[in-house]
Amino acid sequence: MAEPASSPDRGPLETLTLAGVGALALVAERADELADEIARRLGMERDEVRRALADVLDSWRREARRLGEQTGDAAARLSSDLGVASREAVTDLELRVAQLEHRLRLLERRS
Numbered sequence: 001m002a003e004p005a006s007s008p009d010r011g012p013l014e015t016l017t018l019a020g021v022g023a024l025a026l027v028a029e030r031a032d033e034l035a036d037e038i039a040r041r042l043g044m045e046r047d048e049v050r051r052a053l054a055d056v057l058d059s060w061r062r063e064a065r066r067l068g069e070q071t072g073d074a075a076a077r078l079s080s081d082l083g084v085a086s087r088e089a090v091t092d093l094e095l096r097v098a099q100l101e102h103r104l105r106l107l108e109r110r111s
Helices: 012-042 046-082 087-110
Strands: none
Touching: 012 046
16 A cells, blocks of 8 residues: 555655656546547657657656665665664664663562
């Protein structure tokens, strides 16, 4: 199940990228209608127009994916430069603290 667009775990750049991918999906749904209209107006073969539109949409999808990856990489570098711990690091530390607390309780019970 997909997270809502306003998820606190998702940054604004990731949300924007996902919105772009969603917009591309809507464009893809209309591609057949668009191909028919372009073919009719330009006197071209419908399949030829469909292939050209598919190439353009694939190119846009690849670019949207690339931008999303770059955004994530840039955010990770910025966080690291600012000394902000990653979610994974915090989770790992929480687990280690819980383990230490457990061991401490066991030692306290023995004495």
